[in-house]
Amino acid sequence: MNTNIPPLAERLRPRTLDEYIGQQHLVGPGAVIRRMIESGNVASFILWGPPGVGKTTLARIIANSTDSKFYTLSAVTSGVKDVREVIEKCKREAGGMFGTGRPILFIDEIHRFSKSQQDSLLGAVEDGTVTLIGATTENPSFEVIRPLLSRAQVYTLRALEAEELQQLLDHAINNDSILKDTGVDVQETTALFRYSGGDARKLLNILDLLYQCTPIGKRVVINDRAVTESLQQNPQAYDKTGEMHYDIISAFIKSVRGSDPDAAIYWLARMIAGGEDPVFIARRLVILAAEDIGLANPNALLLANATFDAVHKIGMPEGRIPLAECTVYLATSLKSNSAYKAIDAALAEVHRSGNLPVPLHIRNAPTALMKDLGYGENYKYAHDYPGNFVQQQFRPDAIRDKRFWEPSDNATENTLAQRQKNRWG
Numbered sequence: 001m002n003t004n005i006p007p008l009a010e011r012l013r014p015r016t017l018d019e020y021i022g023q024q025h026l027v028g029p030g031a032v033i034r035r036m037i038e039s040g041n042v043a044s045f046i047l048w049g050p051p052g053v054g055k056t057t058l059a060r061i062i063a064n065s066t067d068s069k070f071y072t073l074s075a076v077t078s079g080v081k082d083v084r085e086v087i088e089k090c091k092r093e094a095g096g097m098f099g100t101g102r103p104i105l106f107i108d109e110i111h112r113f114s115k116s117q118q119d120s121l122l123g124a125v126e127d128g129t130v131t132l133i134g135a136t137t138e139n140p141s142f143e144v145i146r147p148l149l150s151r152a153q154v155y156t157l158r159a160l161e162a163e164e165l166q167q168l169l170d171h172a173i174n175n176d177s178i179l180k181d182t183g184v185d186v187q188e189t190t191a192l193f194r195y196s197g198g199d200a201r202k203l204l205n206i207l208d209l210l211y212q213c214t215p216i217g218k219r220v221v222i223n224d225r226a227v228t229e230s231l232q233q234n235p236q237a238y239d240k241t242g243e244m245h246y247d248i249i250s251a252f253i254k255s256v257r258g259s260d261p262d263a264a265i266y267w268l269a270r271m272i273a274g275g276e277d278p279v280f281i282a283r284r285l286v287i288l289a290a291e292d293i294g295l296a297n298p299n300a301l302l303l304a305n306a307t308f309d310a311v312h313k314i315g316m317p318e319g320r321i322p323l324a325e326c327t328v329y330l331a332t333s334l335k336s337n338s339a340y341k342a343i344d345a346a347l348a349e350v351h352r353s354g355n356l357p358v359p360l361h362i363r364n365a366p367t368a369l370m371k372d373l374g375y376g377e378n379y380k381y382a383h384d385y386p387g388n389f390v391q392q393q394f395r396p397d398a399i400r401d402k403r404f405w406e407p408s409d410n411a412t413e414n415t416l417a418q419r420q421k422n423r424w425g
Helices: 030-041 055-065 079-097 115-126 162-175 178-180 190-196 200-212 224-233 242-257 261-273 276-294 300-312 320-332 338-353 369-372 411-424
Strands: 045-048 070-072 101-108 131-138 153-156 185-186 221-223
Touching: 030 055, 045 055, 045 070, 055 070, 055 101, 055 131, 070 079, 079 115, 101 115, 115 131, 162 178, 162 190, 162 200, 162 300, 178 200, 190 200, 200 221, 200 224, 221 224, 242 261, 242 276, 242 320, 261 276, 261 320, 276 300, 276 320, 276 338, 276 411, 300 320, 300 369
Parallel strands: 045 131, 045 153, 070 101, 101 131, 185 221
Antiparallel strands: none
């Protein structure tokens, strides 16, 4: 077996949009990135999504399709000096780039850039020296500075669905010359798709691993047993962090939600020992505090936010202590997801009923014309009434009796529910 051949994921890296699988909401007919490419006018943007869904590949396809110079930097290994050198190179070459698109600067893992590194990009993006395409697995709202976010649209990439993974598998079997020569017998795909976790690169790496484990002269067999055994025998062969990352954070979240502090601390320790980004863990604690503890204990969100700030300020290894404190507190706290369910129910209603009109009496009336039209008329100012409350309609007519918040059964929300019952009857 030739061990010098490139990995399957690299051999099958798409070169055009037509070869690209997934993300049809961005690259499908009429979608925003396809329209950019077809028009030749590519604006700066950031691609946000999990690993292995095609962020780097999409950036390269855009550069090739628009005949643009393509520069790439990794936020892990590059500093301000590297950014400035690339920008200066783009400026020098600009005069000789007739007939080509604006240079594209692709920054992988842009969330790892410091504030000063991100600041060094602003001028070049602002004046059009480069088109910035960033890639990140972390929420840009937390990790990218606001001035840069205001200059770059954020597009979200999604994990591949089962149908798209099947399409990728079929493409690999039918188009990779090595697999075609070897032959592939697909018997089951449940384990293959489950371990892939929506990650295209991971699926191809697992397939590559199965090929490497297949004796010469034999067909590659894909079934649940073969996939599971190959991965157990070669736990680091296809991905050092991906699957474990998502499995362990899932176990951590479910342990906190399930009120088991010992399990939660164990999974926290696994993440810390494995080198997980502590800010990522802290962010998950903030989400847990809002989603799973919620109104049962509003102080949980305050503590989670304080933990997030503390980890940012002190780093590791000391950051493990506030992470542990918050983890135990959230795991042992009363639980409620009533606020989480309320906003989802309200969003569903908005999607169903559209933009219902605001009742006239609670509209703003900054002009005489608006007052003449009845805006704000008969509005009752709550503080003018006993107990700072008076009954009046605040919802659109079409949903005047619709309820979204259903209190959970805990001491805090029982008190809130009783208060509302006393007010509204």
